[in-house]
Amino acid sequence: MSSDHRKDWDTYFMDIAFMVSTRSQCPRRHVGAVLVQGKKLLGTAYNGAPMGVPDCLEAGCMIAEDYELVVTEGVEEMVKKQRCIRTIHAEQNLLLFTDRIDREGSTVYVTDEPCWTCANMLANSGITEIVYHRTYPKDSRKVSLMMAQKGISFRQLEQYEPPRETLMSVEN
Numbered sequence: 001m002s003s004d005h006r007k008d009w010d011t012y013f014m015d016i017a018f019m020v021s022t023r024s025q026c027p028r029r030h031v032g033a034v035l036v037q038g039k040k041l042l043g044t045a046y047n048g049a050p051m052g053v054p055d056c057l058e059a060g061c062m063i064a065e066d067y068e069l070v071v072t073e074g075v076e077e078m079v080k081k082q083r084c085i086r087t088i089h090a091e092q093n094l095l096l097f098t099d100r101i102d103r104e105g106s107t108v109y110v111t112d113e114p115c116w117t118c119a120n121m122l123a124n125s126g127i128t129e130i131v132y133h134r135t136y137p138k139d140s141r142k143v144s145l146m147m148a149q150k151g152i153s154f155r156q157l158e159q160y161e162p163p164r165e166t167l168m169s170v171e172n
């Protein structure tokens with residue numbers, strides 16, 4: 001293949017994030033994340049229960065519901081949110097398994113837009129860029145705002161198409 005046919009770096013690293021996501025055992029969401037410094041891959045992670053502990057496939061998802069006060073154009077509304085809390089999220093596992101010094105000025109490629117908690121942790125982790133593919137509308141607005149306040153480059157690969165073999169149907 002000539003160099004014209006080579007994948008661009010965004011596609012290359014996002015493909016790896018999607019490959020990593022297939023390791024996840026949570027039937028609700030398969031998330032993969034990779035840490036990249038320059039063009040170098042420094043770590044990979046997916047969402048899952050702690051090592052040695054039964055995961056969602058074995059023990060079922062652990063569903064929690066909470067409410068959040070959302071204000072839209074001055075109108076307050078309590079919005080109910082459901083999530084599986086059995087797993088450590090991919091982004092959090094990535095932070096657990098990489099060193100701060102490696103993360104300074106690095107980029108995270110993640111299959112899904114980070115939730116609020118992960119976004120908060122990533123914002124304080126030394127990384128300076130986050131690239132994602134699928135949106136996570138539940139937290140999207142406040143996450144984008146916080147990234148802008150923090151000066152972290154935060155972008156969606158909208159045109160990207162994940163490798164077909166990495167996709168699975170998820171329950172929502």
Ligand SMILES: [Zn+2]
Nearest residue numbers: 026056061084
């Ligand atoms: Zn689960």
Ligand SMILES: [Zn+2]
Nearest residue numbers: 089114115118
């Ligand atoms: Zn998260």
